[in-house]
Amino acid sequence: MERVNELAKSKAVVILVKTSDCMCHSIKSLFYDMGASPAVYEIDRDPRGRELESALQKLGCKPIVPAVFIGGRFVGSTKDVLAAHLTGSLKEMLIAAKAIWF
Template identity: 80%
Template sequence: MDRLNELASSKAAVIFTKSSDCMSHSIKTLFYDLGASPAVYEIDRDPRGRELEMALQRLGCKPTVPAIFIGGQFVGCAKDVLAAHLTGSLKDMLLAAKAIWF
């Protein structure tokens, strides 16, 4: 869990993904389209990825990816981020964390 917290705080926006996961790709694209440049950690390519996956499960991620952190805080999984985008609060979170500027 310590490593997860360290990585989640490494940048204003952080996305934990798996390289072959289509929802992970969609969330990364959404962030790029909003002007963010998130840190992306592909847990299936990380030697300690299983540890990260277990830590994400403990946070309540089901499925475990994509898991999104903004400003070091766990935002949620794909459905949570998409819901926040639809209400406009995702952009506000990214602005507050200085992940994007306008």
């Protein structure tokens, strides 16, 4: 869990992904399209990837990836991010975390 917390605080937006997951690609694209430049960690290519998966499960990630953190705080997975985007709160979170400027 400590490693996940360190990664989550490494940049304004952090996304933990698996390289072959199409939803991970879609979520990364959403953030890029919004003007954010997230730190993306491919847990399937990380030697400690199993530890990260276990920690994400403990956080309640279902599915495990993509796991999105904004301003060091866990936002959720695909459905949580898309719901926040539809309500406009995702943009507000990104502005508050200084990941985008308007």
